[in-house]
Amino acid sequence: MTSSSSEYARIVDLPAHAGRSVRVRGWVTHVRSSGKVAFVVIRDGSGILQVVLVKSTVSPESWERFGTLTQETSVEIEGEVRLDKRAPGGVELGATSLEVEGPSPGDYPIQPKEHGIDFLLDHRHLWLRSERQRAILRVRAEIEQAIRDFFYERDFTLVDTPILTAAIGERSGLFATEYFDEGNAYLAQTGQLYGEAAAAALGKIYCFGPTFRAEKSKTRRHLTEFWMCEPEVAFNDSNDNMKLQEEFISFIVARVLERKQKELAELERDVSKLETVKAPFPRIDYNDAVKILQSKGSEVKWGDDLGAEDESLLVEGADRPVFIFNYPKEAKAFYMKENPADPRTVLCDDCLAPEGYGEIIGGSQREDDYDRLLERIKEEKLPLDAYGWYLDLRKYGTFVHSGFGLGLERTVAWICGLPHIREASPFPRLMNRLRP
Amino acid sequence: MTSSSSEYARIVDLPAHAGRSVRVRGWVTHVRSSGKVAFVVIRDGSGILQVVLVKSTVSPESWERFGTLTQETSVEIEGEVRLDKRAPGGVELGATSLEVEGPSPGDYPIQPKEHGIDFLLDHRHLWLRSERQRAILRVRAEIEQAIRDFFYERDFTLVDTPILTAAIGERSGLFATEYFDEGNAYLAQTGQLYGEAAAAALGKIYCFGPTFRAEKSKTRRHLTEFWMCEPEVAFNDSNDNMKLQEEFISFIVARVLERKQKELAELERDVSKLETVKAPFPRIDYNDAVKILQSKGSEVKWGDDLGAEDESLLVEGADRPVFIFNYPKEAKAFYMKENPADPRTVLCDDCLAPEGYGEIIGGSQREDDYDRLLERIKEEKLPLDAYGWYLDLRKYGTFVHSGFGLGLERTVAWICGLPHIREASPFPRLMNRLRP
Numbered sequence: 001m002t003s004s005s006s007e008y009a010r011i012v013d014l015p016a017h018a019g020r021s022v023r024v025r026g027w028v029t030h031v032r033s034s035g036k037v038a039f040v041v042i043r044d045g046s047g048i049l050q051v052v053l054v055k056s057t058v059s060p061e062s063w064e065r066f067g068t069l070t071q072e073t074s075v076e077i078e079g080e081v082r083l084d085k086r087a088p089g090g091v092e093l094g095a096t097s098l099e100v101e102g103p104s105p106g107d108y109p110i111q112p113k114e115h116g117i118d119f120l121l122d123h124r125h126l127w128l129r130s131e132r133q134r135a136i137l138r139v140r141a142e143i144e145q146a147i148r149d150f151f152y153e154r155d156f157t158l159v160d161t162p163i164l165t166a167a168i169g170e171r172s173g174l175f176a177t178e179y180f181d182e183g184n185a186y187l188a189q190t191g192q193l194y195g196e197a198a199a200a201a202l203g204k205i206y207c208f209g210p211t212f213r214a215e216k217s218k219t220r221r222h223l224t225e226f227w228m229c230e231p232e233v234a235f236n237d238s239n240d241n242m243k244l245q246e247e248f249i250s251f252i253v254a255r256v257l258e259r260k261q262k263e264l265a266e267l268e269r270d271v272s273k274l275e276t277v278k279a280p281f282p283r284i285d286y287n288d289a290v291k292i293l294q295s296k297g298s299e300v301k302w303g304d305d306l307g308a309e310d311e312s313l314l315v316e317g318a319d320r321p322v323f324i325f326n327y328p329k330e331a332k333a334f335y336m337k338e339n340p341a342d343p344r345t346v347l348c349d350d351c352l353a354p355e356g357y358g359e360i361i362g363g364s365q366r367e368d369d370y371d372r373l374l375e376r377i378k379e380e381k382l383p384l385d386a387y388g389w390y391l392d393l394r395k396y397g398t399f400v401h402s403g404f405g406l407g408l409e410r411t412v413a414w415i416c417g418l419p420h421i422r423e424a425s426p427f428p429r430l431m432n433r434l435r436p
Numbered sequence: 437m438t439s440s441s442s443e444y445a446r447i448v449d450l451p452a453h454a455g456r457s458v459r460v461r462g463w464v465t466h467v468r469s470s471g472k473v474a475f476v477v478i479r480d481g482s483g484i485l486q487v488v489l490v491k492s493t494v495s496p497e498s499w500e501r502f503g504t505l506t507q508e509t510s511v512e513i514e515g516e517v518r519l520d521k522r523a524p525g526g527v528e529l530g531a532t533s534l535e536v537e538g539p540s541p542g543d544y545p546i547q548p549k550e551h552g553i554d555f556l557l558d559h560r561h562l563w564l565r566s567e568r569q570r571a572i573l574r575v576r577a578e579i580e581q582a583i584r585d586f587f588y589e590r591d592f593t594l595v596d597t598p599i600l601t602a603a604i605g606e607r608s609g610l611f612a613t614e615y616f617d618e619g620n621a622y623l624a625q626t627g628q629l630y631g632e633a634a635a636a637a638l639g640k641i642y643c644f645g646p647t648f649r650a651e652k653s654k655t656r657r658h659l660t661e662f663w664m665c666e667p668e669v670a671f672n673d674s675n676d677n678m679k680l681q682e683e684f685i686s687f688i689v690a691r692v693l694e695r696k697q698k699e700l701a702e703l704e705r706d707v708s709k710l711e712t713v714k715a716p717f718p719r720i721d722y723n724d725a726v727k728i729l730q731s732k733g734s735e736v737k738w739g740d741d742l743g744a745e746d747e748s749l750l751v752e753g754a755d756r757p758v759f760i761f762n763y764p765k766e767a768k769a770f771y772m773k774e775n776p777a778d779p780r781t782v783l784c785d786d787c788l789a790p791e792g793y794g795e796i797i798g799g800s801q802r803e804d805d806y807d808r809l810l811e812r813i814k815e816e817k818l819p820l821d822a823y824g825w826y827l828d829l830r831k832y833g834t835f836v837h838s839g840f841g842l843g844l845e846r847t848v849a850w851i852c853g854l855p856h857i858r859e860a861s862p863f864p865r866l867m868n869r870l871r872p
Contacts, residue, residue: 008671010639012591025671027636027833045639045670046591074833102804102834125633125825126832134637141594148584155448155482158577162863163599163623163646164611164661166870175600177611177623180652182870187599187613187623194863197561197872200463201570203446203481209645210599216616224615225600234481235444235461368538389561389872396562397463397510398538427598427630434602434618436633436825 009081011047014091017081024049024093025101027129028073031066038066040098041088042075043129048088051077053095062098071111072104072129117422124427125436135263136423139256140412144208146255147229147406150248151206156231159198161191161207167386173215175224187212192403193335193390195232196366199401200393206231208408216431220420221308221358223409225429232403238337238347238365241402242323245351245361246279248406249321253277256415269417273355276319283323286345289314305331306350311358318354325349334376336364349404357414363404370394444512447483450527453517460485460529461537463565464509467502474502476534477524478511479565484524487513489531498534507547508540508565553858560863561872571699572859575692576848580644582691583665583842586684587642592667595634597627597643603822609651611660623648628839629771629826631668632802635837636829642667652867656856657744657794659845661865668839674773674783674801677838678759681787681797682715684842685757689713692851705853709791712755719759722781725750741767742786747794754790761785770812772800785840793850799840806830 009022026044033039038053055063069075079095109123110130120127127133151158164177164185179185191207198205208229215222231244253274256264264271284292289310293300296313300306306314306324315322326345329338336346348364367373373394377387412424422428427436445458462480469475474489491499505511515531545559546566556563563569587594600613600621615621627643634641644665651658667680689710692700700707720728725746729736732749736742742750742760751758762781765774772782784800803809809830813823848860858864863872 025835027835045593045635045637072833074835101836102830102832104832108832123825125630125828128634128637137595137634137638138593144594144596145584145588148581152581157481157574158580159573159862160580160646160663162661162865164648164865164870175613175615175621177613179611179870180650180867182868185611185870194561194872198564198573198862199481201481201564202573210596212600214616225598227596386871389559392561394538396538396540396544397508399461399463399510400537426595426634429598429600431616432618434600434615434621435822436630 011042011044011049011089013046014049014081014089014093015083018083018091019081021078021080021096022093023076023078025074025076028069028071028075028104030071031069033066038063040066040069040075040077040095042077050087050092051079051095051098052092053098058095058097062095065098065100068100068103070104070106071108073100074102074104075099076101121422121428121433122435128426131266133423135266136412136416136418137426138263139260139267139416140408140424140426142256142260143252143412143415144227144408146252147208150251151231154204156204156206157198157202159195159202159205159207160209161188161194161198161230163188163210163212167383173213175212175214189213190228190405191230192232192405195230195403196393196401197389199232199234199403200397200399203234204231205233218431219308221410221413223421223425223428223430226425227408228405229408230403230405232401234399234401236365236402237400238325238349238363238402241363241365241404242281242283242325242349242351243279245323245349245363245404246281246321249281249351249361250277250279252411253415264416267416269415273319274415277354278320281321281323281351282318283325283349284314286324286327289324303328303330308358311350311352312356315352315354315356321354321360322352323349324352332364334380334382335366335373337367338372347402351404353410353414355414355417357410359407360410360414361404361406363402365400365402368394368398368400370398447478447480447485447525449482450485450517450525450529451519454519454527455517457514457516457532458529459512459514461510461512464505464507464511464540466507467505469502474499476502476505476511476513476531478513486523486528487515487531487534488528489534494531494533498531501534501536504536504539506540506542507544509536510538510540511535512537557858557864557869558871564862567702569859571702572848572852572854573862574699575696575703575852576844576860576862578692578696579688579848579851580663580844582688583644585691586687587640587667590640592640592642593634593638595631595638595641595643596645597624597630597634597666599624599646599648603819609649611648611650625649626664626841627666628668628841631666631839632829632837633825635668635670635839636833636835639670640667641669654867655744657846657849659857659861659864659866662861663844664841665844666839666841668837670835670837672801672838673836674761674785674799674838677799677801677840678717678719678761678785678787679715681759681785681799681840682717682757685717685787685797686713686715688847689851700852703852705851709755710851713790714756717757717759717787718754719761719785720750722760722763725760739764739766744794747786747788748792751788751790751792757790757796758788759785760788768800770816770818771802771809773803774805774808783838787840789846789850791850791853793846795843796846796850797840797842799838801836801838804830804834804836806834
């Protein structure tokens with residue numbers, strides 16, 4: 001095999017080469033032949049190209065090689081680029097020669113038929129090559145760049161918080177690993193506490209990286225490893241925090257609608273359901289949420305956390321995400337700020353995606369009172385020595401601050417309209433799935 | 437405490453408010469007083485502001501509060517913005533009132549004096565607030581956005597590779613964690629193998645996330661947790677790969693020089709040493725490198741890997757990074773492609789930063805021959821069942837492909853001119869350091 005990328009054209013760039021001869025490389029997805037004319041569809045990661053071979057105009061060797069092509073054979077093809085409005089990408093290639101770079105035996109596992117999900121996940125390294133999976137991965141990548149750009153343009157400083165931590169964050173469902181002579185390290189479930197320290201240095205920060213939950217949940221909304229984006233803003237209160245969330249989500253959705261139309265079409269996503277996602281979002285106080293739920297027949301009582309079914313009932317008919325805010329203290333994490341107007345509750349919000357996708361963001365104003373935070377740490381029986389540094393943030397110049405966490409895969413699943421979160425991750429990790 | 441961010445101005449935005457009254461919030465860094473006029477310097481994460489209080493023009497309460505200010509007290513100040521070329525940021529604030537939001541006791545640990553490194557790392561959550569650390573974190577964030585933008589603009593698809601893996605990648609120095617009924621999971625040392633699978637689906641991809649090494653190294657170039665950026669490109673050979681690397685590094689350095697001048701000045705970085713970092717970079721064949729080293733008195737022999745001292749000798753006098761390419765097979769990883777011109781070597785490169793910073797990138801063309809790769813896996817005694825999916829990439833349409841890994845913290849350390857990599861990470865993880 002020889003190679004020098006400058007001699008080759010990418011499929012996406014072919015319209016600019018119309019009328020000229022080029023060499024392309026890629027993998028065969030389909031072949032068909034009428035005996036004298038053969039059609040080969042290839043993909044190279046940038047696009048899809050239909051190649052036409054006319055038996056009378058190519059060498060006997062090229063024609064013979066055509067006969068050996070199977071799905072996923074990697075090929076190098078030389079030919080003339082012809083504009084053709086009916087073709088995918090607007091061009092086809094009139095081949096003058098065809099070479100096989102890497103053959104593919106006839107037993108390629110992923111066939112154009114129904115496969116069971118376990119089989120597909122066992123072959124995730126190959127399943128990624130299918131059109132639907134490629135479309136999802138591209139939407140995911142667009143969402144991630146949109147997230148980066150949103151915060152960069154607004155002068156947030158990216159601060160990567162550590163994965164390996166000493167007994168910090170939420171407590172159940174931790175993955176542990178031996179850490180030299182330091183005892184156990186735990187894989188971070190959140191970067192928030194570190195983000196708070198960084199916000200006191202840099203004002204507006206965010207982290208965005210993998211987080212881990214060693215939970216035995218088998219739902220369509222849980223992974224053991226997932227990416228989470230967590231901004232933290234000095235001097236933002238809970239209202240500012242919700243405002244940032246609705247601007248953020250609106251930005252992401254608009255960006256995908258603008259730049260990933262082709263992929264959304266491939267996924268048969270009803271984009272009219274996304275076009276209405278614009279700030280501001282409706283805000284429902286937890287007290288009202290309980291009344292609404294009860295009026296809809298739910299048995300939820302004041303003080304309960306809301307489950308997936310409750311969440312679905314609350315967004316019923318909504319054309320954009322909905323905030324539920326100021327939950328009871330017992331239902332939420334220790335670091336949330338007590339609500340001065342109703343100390344049974346905390347200043348927080350969940351942002352629920354429409355169409356039954358449920359919570360995609362949890363946010364809160366943080367408890368900035370040293371004594372009250374200390375009390376909450378003791379109530380929750382958290383290891384005080386591990387939280388000394390976190391208390392320091394309230395000791396030395398405490399400050400109003402708020403932040404939130406957006407779950408990437410849940411957001412991807414919602415925007416792509418996926419039935420299960422596992423397709424939103426390139427290599428999903430589930431309770432029973434660590435490979436490939 | 438009350439708060440609504442819309443009523444407040446960020447320090448960086450103050451020049452646009454010249455002549456008007458604004459409210460700002462931030463933390464006190466310095467105070468001094470002449471008895472009738474007081475000066476308070478505050479920072480809010482966006483910038484530094486000098487505030488002037490004239491005793492005769494503020495309320496007695498505000499003047500009294502001034503007397504209580506200590507380093508890191510968080511304050512809210514109202515006053516008039518005045519243009520002043522001598523002031524940091526070009527403005528100062530003539531205060532009309534001052535309120536204390538969060539006091540700070542006199543025992544703030546980080547004082548403007550020399551502290552030992554262990555003390556500073558123990559107080560990393562506060563140390564981050566110092567000017568030098570903030571400058572480093574901002575340069576780091578700029579480098580990370582530059583990385584994202586470089587690949588986004590070039591139509592690479594971001595693919596997040598998993599952290600939790602089943603016995604894959606390099607083998608020594610792995611952190612292990614119990615994974616439900618699946619036995620041990622290991623924290624990824626690289627995303628490359630997954631990146632290769634994704635490159636066959638999407639052509640040009642990159643991953644960029646945390647990676648882990650459970651190694652007992654105590655050098656100024658090693659962390660146990662660090663971020664690595666790993667592009668993988670279908671149809672790129674080793675030459676294309678080096679071209680991509682030099683363009684990538686030149687892009688990053690130019691971006692930091694353009695947008696982070698203030699931070700580089702704060703770090704007293706000699707930017708003339710960065711301004712020469714432009715592609716192409718010198719390329720030295722391993723064979724020549726050994727001869728050069730021997731001529732300089734090194735005892736290195738053909739077949740040895742190159743150590744930090746050798747690397748320093750090779751870049752001596754260079755005004756930009758230097759590639760050393762095509763190392764002996766024994767010195768490098770099993771997945772690198774055998775060099776057809778000299779099968780004792782593999783098609784790979786290390787990219788060495790100037791000024792003694794050493795390797796910041798390792799790259800290679802990947803072995804695309806099924807049988808040769810299988811042989812190498814067996815020679816290295818790797819668990820064959822864990823590599824079945826990786827071999828599949830050579831079974832179904834194998835393809836020329838190459839990629840590399842850039843160590844983020846090493847790159848930050850070089851560009852910032854840091855003596856030790858630990859300052860390049862917000863919360864560095866070292867053998868003996870898991871907190872805060």
